[in-house]
Amino acid sequence: MRPIPKPKTRADRRVRRHRRLRVRIHGTADRPRLVVFRSLKHIYAQLVDDEQGRTLVAVSDLTKDLSVDGTGKVVKGRAVGKALAARAKDLGVARVVFDRGGYAYHGRVRAVAEGARDGGLEF
16 A cells, blocks of 8 residues: 655645645535635635636735725735625625635634624625
């Protein structure tokens, strides 16, 4: 029997955790999946309909019309969540499934979730 290779890098371990999560999490047109990706500098969030395989809305801290009150990455994360919720409301989406992307529900990822909740999305 072939040995299973051990994940080498931090990114490999995150991708593996994300794959495990995706077994249980699935987005539909009525309830899309809110996906969070964070790099070292920026945070990205998008709503995905997995049945059609398309992105409905995408927002990042690099988006031009994003208004951030304060400094820091966590504050930017909350602003991204609020902006995503506002755009989702325009599409008529009120309920989502949260996909933390293999990251711990902490810091910027949590801030995006709280910002989306503040914006009116229901998880």
